[in-house]
Amino acid sequence: MKDSAVLLIDCPDRKGLVARVSGLLFERGANILHADQHIDRGLGLFFMRVEFELDGFDLEGFRAAYAVLASELNMTWKLTSSARKPRVALFCSQYLHCMADLLHRWRTGELVCEIPLVISNHRDVANLAAFYNVPFEYVAVTTETRAAAEVRQLEMLERDKIELIILARYMQILSPGFVARFPAGIINVHHSFLPAFTGARPYHAAHARGVKLIGATSHYVTEVLDDGPIIEQDVARISHRDQVEDLVARGRDLERMVLSRAVRWHLDRRILCYGNKTVVFD
């Protein structure tokens, strides 16, 4: 894979946006690999993702020229090079299946990022982190010590210049103040098909209700529990034979899938948030 750049744009819709953006890219000699647009006509919003080759391209020159255009057209935008890998921290508690899955995908090159930090309130993950050569920090959390624990976590995150936090079945609630530090920067996996079964013990609730499919949901974390913009969801069929423990076992596969897809799409800069929703460019 050669290096490429991704330009993500979010602005009020108006005529000529594609022409202006693609015109400037053409003028600068960009070789476009992929371009996609989305228009929310109800809200009058325009979204665009363009990926182009960096080989022989003057990225910083383009950035300066683009800033002028973006300012004129009232655009929110982000221009990043694939050469710079995002710095990611993984949080987990006692269940390690998502953590093991993410680390394996990272090792095999499916997830392109740096992982300088794993944080857990359980020590069980230490061996796994060591196997993948990722630094592990143990931070105990109780209701009483949550505030102090978050201070420590934030110090670690700052120290390691973390840009994205992945809650890989991290069973502690983060405070609004913590969440506010990482807008669209914390990805969680919830073990139900949201908005059904928010909160604790969703597999028990699903079993009690007698649903015929169980689900899992990955989403950005906001101040309201289990309410942030949904990135990905998937479901699996169950039957009357399945007890709660069967739902838990099947759910593990769903959780791994929806969380790893969300992380990959975020790292590939395919996701734009607006309102309480996501655009996921394919």
Next chain:
Amino acid sequence: MKDSAVLLIDCPDRKGLVARVSGLLFERGANILHADQHIDRGLGLFFMRVEFELDGFDLEGFRAAYAVLASELNMTWKLTSSARKPRVALFCSQYLHCMADLLHRWRTGELVCEIPLVISNHRDVANLAAFYNVPFEYVAVTTETRAAAEVRQLEMLERDKIELIILARYMQILSPGFVARFPAGIINVHHSFLPAFTGARPYHAAHARGVKLIGATSHYVTEVLDDGPIIEQDVARISHRDQVEDLVARGRDLERMVLSRAVRWHLDRRILCYGNKTVVFD
């Protein structure tokens, strides 16, 4: 297909139930086509479905002998012959896709039943009913006339000896008194993945929440709206491109599928209700 009988059993679990039931069937010379059991260990309940050939079998003799056994073992049971087709009424409002689908499946032999009655509060279905040679009754319903309308509907249902009512996108709420007349005898399709998005306009709610899958649910109707035992659910993937009208269009396919499966399973006597759940024997 030769004629067959189905025995459905529901009783407290204890040792030897399969042996006793299969022993009596063997003694009477039954040729078992299919047998399935389910045990809910938490509740201590036993469920069984046995299907056997009727050719040369003394069904009424067996019924009498079985009644003795069932009484001894405290069983709730139902023994029916495939030769007797259940009598079904279809209810709909202005959306006809489920109605058209059910009538086509009935015509082609996929749904084995009598359909002596179609009721609607819209006249649009008249042609479709006529095409399939099914009697149609128009019963207007408003909030003020609901009680009187239900009286008329109940007269028609009684007149036609209806055993199963299918709400094929019937947009009126039935009173608790009406529902109580047909325990596990009214099947509805709700256009969401229950328990998410109960009530009116679920596709609008799904679009507003930004879910990545939409669903549909078929269930038995109980007094509580959208809360009865779930029979079948299915989902379809959507994206940020899909507007509410796209969800409605895709949802139609889901609604047809989950409703027609529920009706087929009910007619094949594959479903047992307990608590607020279903056992669906496959």
Next chain:
Amino acid sequence: MKDSAVLLIDCPDRKGLVARVSGLLFERGANILHADQHIDRGLGLFFMRVEFELDGFDLEGFRAAYAVLASELNMTWKLTSSARKPRVALFCSQYLHCMADLLHRWRTGELVCEIPLVISNHRDVANLAAFYNVPFEYVAVTTETRAAAEVRQLEMLERDKIELIILARYMQILSPGFVARFPAGIINVHHSFLPAFTGARPYHAAHARGVKLIGATSHYVTEVLDDGPIIEQDVARISHRDQVEDLVARGRDLERMVLSRAVRWHLDRRILCYGNKTVVFD
């Protein structure tokens, strides 16, 4: 829905294509509703679909201007207005589930086209065609009369100015000469997950092999049987309990789904063929 136009482009890839096309649209005042591109880097090909509003837009003026650009850039292209509905003929044999499904979707506005012709080698479809007010022609076909039958069919197709033929479980093989008259203009549904189980009786073959999923495939017809560009595929889970007749029944739902999706995408001008594949813009 306001009227819109769709421009489909297929050409050798080079820098600036998006800029040139979107620049011309902007210059002419087009309001773009949706734009999507695809680049096959292996083959060096560029594909684009742009949909824009027609209200107050000079379509013929744009067509003339675009022709100059397209000639310069060596583009294959097609510019159509949604106001002109494609003229479609439906072919079927004795199984009517796909035919009934397509006609219902057409009646409810899901498929936007004219249907001036239904052709079958069985008379069973006559009532259904009459119900939907679509002219029906009976054309008997045997191995000996195939050539003469095709002559009659072609006369009807020409008389009715048919642009798209849908084989809704039409069980006769079309001659290469017939097929050559409608390049990317005949859509078939095959009742297997191609390329598995080509040819006759695919459900029998699937049952014999013991697969755990059955499938259906919609594709453009080419000279080679079951080998044309695939438009859509879907599958359903089966088990050891399912006999061939169960596969047939479940397959009907798959066939309806994959065929109706293919027809809708074709009518929405979302499909481009190249090599033996399709690009399906979403």
Next chain:
Amino acid sequence: MKDSAVLLIDCPDRKGLVARVSGLLFERGANILHADQHIDRGLGLFFMRVEFELDGFDLEGFRAAYAVLASELNMTWKLTSSARKPRVALFCSQYLHCMADLLHRWRTGELVCEIPLVISNHRDVANLAAFYNVPFEYVAVTTETRAAAEVRQLEMLERDKIELIILARYMQILSPGFVARFPAGIINVHHSFLPAFTGARPYHAAHARGVKLIGATSHYVTEVLDDGPIIEQDVARISHRDQVEDLVARGRDLERMVLSRAVRWHLDRRILCYGNKTVVFD
């Protein structure tokens, strides 16, 4: 989980089989946890799986009594206790995603077995095996040395009393002689939806054919390549945007799923082979 026993039966169909088997279990005081039957009417075969509690049950006494009944009824049967864990060997080559997945599921208790042996013709798996404390043996294989390599492998398998071999993306072909030593005892995962795309490089073949879904298949290995009884299959949707490397990446998830399910079902003794098919009791 308390200990339980599983009885698997396979015999010519005749009346009274369920009654005889369940009668004997009742007589001996067995507490049945789950029972399921299947009858292949075309072939006149009967299949049954019964699981019952072992607590306070005389398993060996029952085994002796059952042997008499089984002989009379011409049954093939297998009676095993969950207390005895099957001994499993894992084979792999350079791709480790299935191996990592299986070992993680084993560690977390999802796969109940002993794994005394990992064999590979690549050294890459050594660290992973060490992390899970599983003995690893390196056995180089080339076309010339295949016979000698198999001799070494068979010695290891015998030494470690292996009952089940799992080919977790093992890219070498096993000789008919080797395969014959483990009837229904070698599980492979093939990276296509069999019978489509047998043999080498199925993702390349799928891409070339332009399919819209890719698949994976787990099956028992027989003498004929990719032709053994299918245990499980699953598919994932792809689009024209996906290149071969995207198919490979998505396929990894499918491979993990279908292989791990097959292994779990085998270890739970849910699978019976007959003809070239499987019955998988749920």
